[in-house]
Amino acid sequence: MSVRFAGYAAIFGVPDRGGDVVRPGAFAGAGPVPLLWQHGGAPIGQIEMLAEDRRGLRVIGRVELPELALQVQQGAIGGLSFGYRVQGAQHGRWRELTRLDLVEVSLVPVPMQPLAWVHAVAPG
Template identity: 65%
Template sequence: MRFAGYAAVFDTPDRGGDVVRRGAFGPVAPVPLLWQHRGAPVGRIDTIGEDARGLRVTGRIDDARLAGLVRGGAVDGLSFGYRVRACREGARRELTAIELVEVSLVAQPMQRLARVHAVVEDFPDGAAP
């Protein structure tokens, strides 16, 4: 099953008070797709990068149980693991340079707007009807 969504949305405080700023991710190298930031990959990220809204990802979920939860809407959160390279401290910590480590499907994202927004079933020949 394939999906698309945002692992981060710019200028939106997360539950911890951090705010990711545009350009913080810079060029993004390939990263694994995990479940709840742990364990072995549950699929793969096909495309990832910043757009005007945030860090947009498309990928494939290979784990059948997790794919069923995402398909049914029981899991729709996205999140990302990172190392802070630069930030501004103030009323909120503004993340201005981030080293991305992984993207995860999660039950409860730190950033409320970081969600899967589209799901597409795979077809054996790679084409949709």
């Protein structure tokens, strides 16, 4: 069993729980990255599309690990997050991330960015 999903791993202009704000253009040039479970271990599927739009970093992926695919399909897991290295930032009230080296996208139970969730799921 596998499922496909669409959602946002990052939302522009909204502070996350750690005080970071991602700015448009921060992911410019991001290439293929793995899909992980909670930022670790072996890939649990693949990212099929990754692109910035006006709202944030939109992803479409496929979860291929059956037990996680079922939980995503049922809505039990639906948070999205991303691993990165900071290449450019401005400091003020929030740390504004202006350029990032994207390392991975992860499914998580509770995302650091409160608005970063899977919003559509379909059979894979």
